[in-house]
Amino acid sequence: MDYDVLVAGAGPVGLMLAAELRLAGVRVVVVERRAEPDTAAKAGGINTASAEAFERRGLLPAVEAVQGRLPFQGERTRAPFAGHFGGIQVLADLVDEQDPSLRGRGPHWYVQVPQIEVERILGERAAELGVEVRRGVEVRGFDADEAGVTVHLDGSGDVRVAWLVGCDGGRSLVRRLAGFEFPGTDPLITFRQAVGTVEGAELLGRGWQHTSTGVYVYGPKPGWVRTVELDGPPEDREAPVTADEMEASLRRVSGVDVRVTEVAGGGTRFTDNARQATTYRRGRVLLCGDAAHVHSPFSGQGLNLGLGDAVNLGWKLAATVRGWAPEGLIDTYTGERHPIGAWVLDWTRAQVAVMRGDAHGSALRAVVTDLLGTQDGATHYATRISGLWQRYDLGDGHPLIGATVPDLRLDDGTRLADHARSGRALLVDLAGDDRLAAVAEQYTGRLELVRGSSDGAGVSGLLVRPDGFVAWASAAGVSDPDGLDAALTRWLGTTPQNCFSGMEK
The missing domain is CATH 3.30.70.2450 (Alpha-Beta Plaits)
Known part of the structure; x- marks a missing residue:
């Protein structure tokens, strides 16, 4: 193999994915048909879920620095509107910041920063990690087999890779040539x-x-x-x-x-062309971002949806390349991200409906305006555009399981996000349980142990996947080694011996 992974497309999604892969030691090359970054006006910001993903990799300060330089920010520290739904503006003051989904995660649910600046920050990050980016190089075709993919590049010959990921936008050549089904609704x-x-x-x-x-x-x-x-x-x-x-x-x-x-x-x-691939994987070819789903840009969900795809896929594909992935791990990418993509498509379709200028559209708009003018309606809206509502089915038990991890402040002055820079999973010990240290030794290279305490955390231990989602949590004062063992095996694979074998429970 010339590389482990070839990423087609050097937009924000392709660069985010490449950085995640390289962080895990994967040999990755990115090819982009444009010789220079696209400067067209596109997305205007990132939501809370994306901002937290950036924070876990140490990139949020660069984003906030750009936001501080925007000419229309002025001295304002908080926008008067939380956003809009089909042009219906939602007052930020109506949002209940003490709602369980938002408490400690705001007050900003949408960080205003132009997409071109997000792309620049991610490009610098990829370069820092040693990602090879070839601009002015276009994918012309590829031949995939059970062992890998031979990618035909315009003017650069062929490249043999283990995996090909299409991050090449809504009119993705990779998607079309690989034969992905792409059903949906036509533009209006x-x-x-x-x-x-x-x-x-x-x-x-x-x-x-x-x-x-x-x-x-x-x-x-x-x-x-x-x-x-x-x-x-x-x-x-x-x-x-x-x-x-x-x-x-x-x-x-x-x-x-x-x-x-x-x-x-x-x-x-x-346009409001809304389509989604029925699966995000066909053999050794995967789709990510707009290549997997297209929709209108209303409420600013497109860039954030793609970044979420990249963060979800990155560690799973890296584990597959490195050879330690549990069986079926790569297919959980479609299983977890497809429902969220389907929700975004419907969220944008509904906004087109309230924009209609006829009597039906006007009547619907009046009803939705009334609902969004209430505290419950505005808060519901904020939880949705923030991305914090998104959960995966990662098992039963503690309420945090399947949600993104709160950025806990530890007694040593660090925050949990400070320990996530490596891109590995985190095993968080907040109760001084020596058994967790033994577990971490079993998973050296896949897992980092974080020990300390955090007032009011309500948990004694956490297993946090590399994408920031909680795979296991034990309530304060509760020991749950069996649940941890199952979660470790499900997401990080097996080790030479059962983690808790021979340990006193």
Whole structure:
């Protein structure tokens, strides 16, 4: 094999996956058809789940530094809105920050940072770890067999790898050539966004504005325009978004006599085409991010969904490459991530429904507006866009099992995230149980032991997978070695002897 894994696509998802793989010692190469990073306006931020994943790898300070430099942040420490649902803005002050899903995880549920900056940060991280990234190189085809994949690269010959991962976007060549089924719903809208010079902007409404012909929003960054027209998909999605096109769309939707005289950087178009691969794996070919699912960008779920895919797949594929993965581990990637992708598709479809300008859409929008104007409704919304609602079926027992681990502060002044930089699983001993240290020795190289105490944690021990999800938890004052043994075997494989063999329970 020339490499263990070839990742097609050097967007944020491909770079995140490559960094996770390299952190685990996997030989990985990333190929990207674009010679330079894409500067078009895309996602505008990451949610709490993504921010916590970045924090576990020590990347959140770089993200927050970018956020602090954004011109429209000013002195504001908290946005007035938690976000929007189909253009219906949700007041942040209505959100109950003491809700169990949010307590200690906020107050920000959406960290504003442009996608191009996220890509830059991840690119620097990948380079730091020694990931080889080949830009201006395109996958032309591949031949997969039981032992690996021969990938045909434009101008670079063939590369033989054990695994191929398509992170090559919504129109993924890898997905198409591998024969993945991609069912879903056809597009009904055209969404345009660009940053430019707008004359007459003072005549436009602030915030999301619904009209009989669509939806538009101007700001918060000066010159940032977004429009939604419910007249089907554009004729040519690849053509550059011009000032004339943005002006015509904004006039049609707003009814205001404005002029767009310049589009700075790349404008973009999206539709609400919503499709999802029925499985994320076919043999030695896998899909990740938009290659596995496409949907409209409303509520900013796309980038976060893809980053979650990458964090979930990275350690599992690395374990498979390194040879210690339990049987079936790689297939839990589809099992865990597919339901979350399906939820995101429905979440975005529902938003298109409330954007409709007809009587049915207006009536539905009024009902949803009332619901989101309550504390319960706003809090429910915040838990969803934050990503903190996401759980995997990792077994019964303690309520933390299957959820992302809280970032506990330990008595030595460190936080749990500080111990997750290596990308290994964590075995957290908060009760001074020497048996856990013996377990950690059995799993050297796969597991790190964290010992200490944390006031109010409510647990005596935790097994945290490399992606931050709790696989085992024991309540304070409770010993559960059998449950830990089963969780270790399920997620980290077997060791030369049973972990608790010969130990006094």
